[in-house]
Amino acid sequence: MTEETKDYRDTVFLPKTDFPMKAGLAQKEPAILDRWARINLYQKLREARAGAERFILHDGPPYANGDLHMGHALNKILKDLVVRSQTLLGKDAPYVPGWDCHGLPIEWKVEEQYRKKKLNKDEVDPVAFRAECRAYAQKWVDVQRDQFQRLGVIGDWADPYLTMKFESEAIIAGELLKFAERGQLYRGAKPVMWSPVEKTALAEAEVEYEDITSTQIDVAFEIIEAPNAPELVGAHAVIWTTTPWTIPVNQALSYGNAIHYQHFKASDGKRYVVAFDLLDKFKARTGLTIEKFDDEPDSLDENESLSKFVSHGLEGSQLAGAKARHPMHARGEFYAKPRPFLDGSHFVTTDAGTGLVHMAPDHGEDDFLLCKANGIDPVFAVTDDGKYRDDWAWLGGQGSVINKKFVASDGPICTDLREAGALLAASDDFTHSYPHSWRSKAKIIFRCTPQWFIPMDAPLDQPLPERVREGHAVGEDIAEATGMHVNEDAPTPASAAVNHNGATLRGTALDAIENTRWVPERSKNRIRSMVEGRPDWVISRQRAWGVPIPLYVHRTSGDYLRDEAVNGRILSAFREGGADAWFAADHQALLGADYHLAEYEPVTDILDVWFDSGSTHAFVIEARYGEGVRADLYLEGSDQHRGWFQSSLLESSGTRGRAPYDAVLTHGFALDKNGRKMSKSIGNIVDPLKVIDQSGADILRLWVASTDYFEDVRIGDEVLKGTGDAYRKIRNTFRYMLGALDGFTDAEKVDVADMPELERYILLRLGELDVELRSAVDSLQFHRYGRALSDFANEDLSAFFFDIRKDCLYCDGEDSQRRRAYRTVLDILFHALVRYAAPILVFTAEEVWQTRFPDEDGSVHLLTWPELPALPGDNAISTKWADIRALRERVTETIEPLRREKTIRSSNEAEVWVPEMPLPPEDLSEIFISSAVHRGEGEIRVERTAYHKCGRCWRHLPEVVADGELCDRCAEVVKA
Incomplete structure (x- = not known):
C-alpha cells in the first residue's frame, strides 16, 4: 500500500464472532455435560415431547465389568444417533440405559479376589458372596455410567435398569414361572457345553471358536460278536478321535448303514475293519500295510487295486448286532461290558477318520441321543472340574481332561491304550477349530449333566408330559415330547419336522423373525438359521451369582410344583429382598400350609444370564410404558444374533407369542487400522477414553456417523486424523455463518421469491439434503446422514456458495437486496444445519447454538426438525x-x-x-x-x-x- 493509497478496511463488512476456530473439545465438553445435568435436559425433553408419538430404542445391557472399549463407544453412539434423530423429528424417544449385572464374569472376578487370599468361595455363605458380587457390579455400573455419559449419550442415567435390582430379579423370576406354570420346563440329563475351569454350563453366546492343535488317535476295539458277519470275530474295529479323553467313557460304536467297509489283514498280523474309502488315510496314519489272507492269491501286491479285497468287503448293515470289547476290558465291570454297534447313519460319514465312531453319551449330542434310543444311559464319569471321578475304574481322580499334557500321545490315556495293544496311531498335530469359554478363554467340553431346559419343539399350549417334567427327561421321553424323533431309520433333526405355524417355541420364533424388520436385511437369514437349528434352551447354571430358578421339586415323583399361590409368595419375597431371598428363605413359609418342605427340594441352580437379559423387555419396556408395549428397535453387534437378540426373541415368543421388538439393527465390530481384532497382547487397542481426552467425544461421534457400520469398521491414528479434518471443515462452516450473521434481524429478511437464482438454488439443494437426511434416519443409515451433511457443508456451501457470495457479504451495501437475500439464506441454513448436526456433534451443535442464542435454560437439543421455506420443485x-x-x-x-x-x-x-x-x-x-x-x-x-x-x-x-x-x-x- 502506497502512502497515497487509502485504507478501506473499516468500510468492509467482515464477519464477527466469538466462536473460536480451535475447538478445544476435550476441555469444553465436560462443562457442557455439567450444564445439561444442571438444567436436567433429559427431563426437559420428556416434558417437551409429552403426548407425542413415542419411539423406544431398548438398550441392550452391557456387562458391568471393566472400562468401556471401542466396541462400547461404537454401540452407544449409534444408539444415541437413533434416539436424538427421532427426538429431533418431534417424537418422544426415551432412552433407559441398563446393565447386565449377574453371571459368570462378575462371579469369576470376585472368585479371583478369593483365590488371591487363598480362600475357598464354596465355604462362604452364598448371601455374603452374592453381596460381594453385587458390590463389584455396582462399582462398574457407576464407572461405566460416567464413561457413557462422557460420549454425549443422553438418557435416564439417574434411573437406569439393572438386572440385579430387586424388582428386576422378581420380574425375571416371574417370566420363568410363566413357562413353569404352563408346564414348559423340564429337567433332563443332556450333554451341554461345559467349562471345567468355571465349573458351569455355558450358553452358545458364551462360546467362541479358535484353532487348536489336538492329539488324534486310532484305537482298535476287538469284535467279539458279529451275527451277520461271523468272519469278523477276532478282528478289530478301528475308531479315530481327536478327544482321547472320551475313550474312558466309551459305551458303544456306531457305523453307517450304507458305508462300504473293508475287513483286511495288516502287517502287524491283526485283522481290522475300516471304511473302504478311508483305507489310504488309515495306512498313512498308522504305517501299517495290507497283507493277504490265506485264501487270496500269492501275487497280491500292496500297490495293486483294492478291488482284490472285494471278497472281504461288507456293507455297514452287516455290522448290526455286532459287539466289541473295550480295550480296557480288564479294568472292571463297566469296561467288561461288551460295546454294541449302533446304526449312526445320520452322522457317520467317510469325510475323515475310519468310518466307525466311538460313542460316549456323556460327551456328545449325537452320542447321547443314539445311545439313549438304544437303552444306554450316561455314567457321569467326568466331574465339574474336568477330572474323572475318584471311583472311576480307569484314571479315577485324574485330569483335567482338557489339559494338553493329559491327553497327549505320551499322556496317561495313550500310554495305557498302547500298553493294552489297542493304540494304532497317535500324533499331536491335528489342527482344527474348537470351542472356548468367551470369558476365561479356556477350552470347554461337552458334558452330560442334569440341567433345566425350555423345549423348542413342544406345543406351547400344552404342558409337557409328566415324565418329562419329572426330571427323567432323557432319550425317547425328550424325543416324544419335543418332536426330536430318534429311531433306527436315520433320525430327523427337530427343526426339520416343525410346521412353522407358531404352535411351538421354534415355530413362534421363526414367525416372529419374518414379522420383524432386520437392518441390514441379510441379518435375518443369520438369526433364522440359528433358530432353525438350535437345540432346546438350556436355562440353568451351577453358579451362585444370578437369579435362582425358584422351583420346588417333589422328592419322590421328581415333578416340580406348579401353584400360583406359591409362586406369588416367591415373587413377593423377591420384590422385597431380591433374589437373595431364595437362598435365605423360610421355604416352608413360601410353600404355605398346603405343602410340606420335607416332601419338596428347592432348586439351587441359577438362571442362565441370557434368560435375564432376554427378560429385560418385561421390566424395562412393559413396566415403564404399559403391558403389551414393545420396543421399536433393538440395536447391537452382530454377535447378538446368538445372544441378546435371540434370548429376547425366545423369551417373548414363549410368554407373549411374538418378538419384543419391531426392528433390529446389527452393526459390525470395531477393529484396528489393519482390520484386526483389538487385543492387549497385540498392543493394538484404540482406547476411546484416550481419544476423548485428546480430541473430544464429537470426533468419535463423527467417526461413527461416517462409517458403514453394517460391516466391521476400522479405527486408528490415520482414520482419526481424517475425521478430525472433516470435523474442522464443519466447524469452520458454522464459524463462518456465525460471523456472517452478526447483527442479523428479522427486519433484514427477504422473501424467497425476491431472491437471486443462486440463493433459490441453494435452498433447493437444502431441500434435497433434508430429504436425504430423513431417508437416512428412516433407513437407520447414519453413515449416509453424516456424509451427506458433511458433503453439503463442504461442497455446496464452503467451496461454492460461501466462496461466491463472500464478496457480496463483505463489500455490498448493508441494505443491498443481494446481501440481504444472502444473509436470509444464511439464517435459514444456520437453523437447519445446527439441527441436522445436533444428533452427531452434540457438543459442537450446543456450542454453536448458544453462541448465537445464549440461553441459560435452553438447548439446541430441545429443538425439532427444521421447517424449510416452501419452494416449487424447480428441476430447471x-x-x-x-x-x-x-x-x-x-x-x-x-x-x-x-x-x-x-x-x-x-x-x-x-x-x-x-x-x-x-x-x-x-x-x-x-x-x-x-x-x-x-x-x-x-x-x-x-x-x-x-x-x-x-x-x-x-x-x-x-x-x-x-x-x-x-x-x-x-x-x-x-x-x-
Whole structure:
C-alpha cells in the first residue's frame, strides 16, 4: 500500500464472532455435560415431547465389568444417533440405559479376589458372596455410567435398569414361572457345553471358536460278536478321535448303514475293519500295510487295486448286532461290558477318520441321543472340574481332561491304550477349530449333566408330559415330547419336522423373525438359521451369582410344583429382598400350609444370564410404558444374533407369542487400522477414553456417523486424523455463518421469491439434503446422514456458495437486496444445519447454538426438525445450476496451472473465455470469481487481465482507472 493509497478496511463488512476456530473439545465438553445435568435436559425433553408419538430404542445391557472399549463407544453412539434423530423429528424417544449385572464374569472376578487370599468361595455363605458380587457390579455400573455419559449419550442415567435390582430379579423370576406354570420346563440329563475351569454350563453366546492343535488317535476295539458277519470275530474295529479323553467313557460304536467297509489283514498280523474309502488315510496314519489272507492269491501286491479285497468287503448293515470289547476290558465291570454297534447313519460319514465312531453319551449330542434310543444311559464319569471321578475304574481322580499334557500321545490315556495293544496311531498335530469359554478363554467340553431346559419343539399350549417334567427327561421321553424323533431309520433333526405355524417355541420364533424388520436385511437369514437349528434352551447354571430358578421339586415323583399361590409368595419375597431371598428363605413359609418342605427340594441352580437379559423387555419396556408395549428397535453387534437378540426373541415368543421388538439393527465390530481384532497382547487397542481426552467425544461421534457400520469398521491414528479434518471443515462452516450473521434481524429478511437464482438454488439443494437426511434416519443409515451433511457443508456451501457470495457479504451495501437475500439464506441454513448436526456433534451443535442464542435454560437439543421455506420443485433451476457448477470446476481447473506458475496470483486476476454463457457475463464473473468472462470458441481459455484492482473489494474491473481506486459499487457504498 502506497502512502497515497487509502485504507478501506473499516468500510468492509467482515464477519464477527466469538466462536473460536480451535475447538478445544476435550476441555469444553465436560462443562457442557455439567450444564445439561444442571438444567436436567433429559427431563426437559420428556416434558417437551409429552403426548407425542413415542419411539423406544431398548438398550441392550452391557456387562458391568471393566472400562468401556471401542466396541462400547461404537454401540452407544449409534444408539444415541437413533434416539436424538427421532427426538429431533418431534417424537418422544426415551432412552433407559441398563446393565447386565449377574453371571459368570462378575462371579469369576470376585472368585479371583478369593483365590488371591487363598480362600475357598464354596465355604462362604452364598448371601455374603452374592453381596460381594453385587458390590463389584455396582462399582462398574457407576464407572461405566460416567464413561457413557462422557460420549454425549443422553438418557435416564439417574434411573437406569439393572438386572440385579430387586424388582428386576422378581420380574425375571416371574417370566420363568410363566413357562413353569404352563408346564414348559423340564429337567433332563443332556450333554451341554461345559467349562471345567468355571465349573458351569455355558450358553452358545458364551462360546467362541479358535484353532487348536489336538492329539488324534486310532484305537482298535476287538469284535467279539458279529451275527451277520461271523468272519469278523477276532478282528478289530478301528475308531479315530481327536478327544482321547472320551475313550474312558466309551459305551458303544456306531457305523453307517450304507458305508462300504473293508475287513483286511495288516502287517502287524491283526485283522481290522475300516471304511473302504478311508483305507489310504488309515495306512498313512498308522504305517501299517495290507497283507493277504490265506485264501487270496500269492501275487497280491500292496500297490495293486483294492478291488482284490472285494471278497472281504461288507456293507455297514452287516455290522448290526455286532459287539466289541473295550480295550480296557480288564479294568472292571463297566469296561467288561461288551460295546454294541449302533446304526449312526445320520452322522457317520467317510469325510475323515475310519468310518466307525466311538460313542460316549456323556460327551456328545449325537452320542447321547443314539445311545439313549438304544437303552444306554450316561455314567457321569467326568466331574465339574474336568477330572474323572475318584471311583472311576480307569484314571479315577485324574485330569483335567482338557489339559494338553493329559491327553497327549505320551499322556496317561495313550500310554495305557498302547500298553493294552489297542493304540494304532497317535500324533499331536491335528489342527482344527474348537470351542472356548468367551470369558476365561479356556477350552470347554461337552458334558452330560442334569440341567433345566425350555423345549423348542413342544406345543406351547400344552404342558409337557409328566415324565418329562419329572426330571427323567432323557432319550425317547425328550424325543416324544419335543418332536426330536430318534429311531433306527436315520433320525430327523427337530427343526426339520416343525410346521412353522407358531404352535411351538421354534415355530413362534421363526414367525416372529419374518414379522420383524432386520437392518441390514441379510441379518435375518443369520438369526433364522440359528433358530432353525438350535437345540432346546438350556436355562440353568451351577453358579451362585444370578437369579435362582425358584422351583420346588417333589422328592419322590421328581415333578416340580406348579401353584400360583406359591409362586406369588416367591415373587413377593423377591420384590422385597431380591433374589437373595431364595437362598435365605423360610421355604416352608413360601410353600404355605398346603405343602410340606420335607416332601419338596428347592432348586439351587441359577438362571442362565441370557434368560435375564432376554427378560429385560418385561421390566424395562412393559413396566415403564404399559403391558403389551414393545420396543421399536433393538440395536447391537452382530454377535447378538446368538445372544441378546435371540434370548429376547425366545423369551417373548414363549410368554407373549411374538418378538419384543419391531426392528433390529446389527452393526459390525470395531477393529484396528489393519482390520484386526483389538487385543492387549497385540498392543493394538484404540482406547476411546484416550481419544476423548485428546480430541473430544464429537470426533468419535463423527467417526461413527461416517462409517458403514453394517460391516466391521476400522479405527486408528490415520482414520482419526481424517475425521478430525472433516470435523474442522464443519466447524469452520458454522464459524463462518456465525460471523456472517452478526447483527442479523428479522427486519433484514427477504422473501424467497425476491431472491437471486443462486440463493433459490441453494435452498433447493437444502431441500434435497433434508430429504436425504430423513431417508437416512428412516433407513437407520447414519453413515449416509453424516456424509451427506458433511458433503453439503463442504461442497455446496464452503467451496461454492460461501466462496461466491463472500464478496457480496463483505463489500455490498448493508441494505443491498443481494446481501440481504444472502444473509436470509444464511439464517435459514444456520437453523437447519445446527439441527441436522445436533444428533452427531452434540457438543459442537450446543456450542454453536448458544453462541448465537445464549440461553441459560435452553438447548439446541430441545429443538425439532427444521421447517424449510416452501419452494416449487424447480428441476430447471437445479439442472441449470448443476451445469454451471460443472462449468465453474472446469474454469477453476484451467486457472490453477497459471496460479502455480504465478502468472496470476488469484482467480480475480483472470479473464476467462468460455464456449457457453448460461448466465450474463457479469454474473458468471462473480461465479468464477474472475475479473471478466467472455464468450469464446472451443476450449476454455484464461489470460491475466489488464484491468486494475479495486482498493476495497480487490476485484479487477474495467471501471477501475488505477490500482487502489474504487470500482463503481465500492465507491457508492463508501459514499453512503
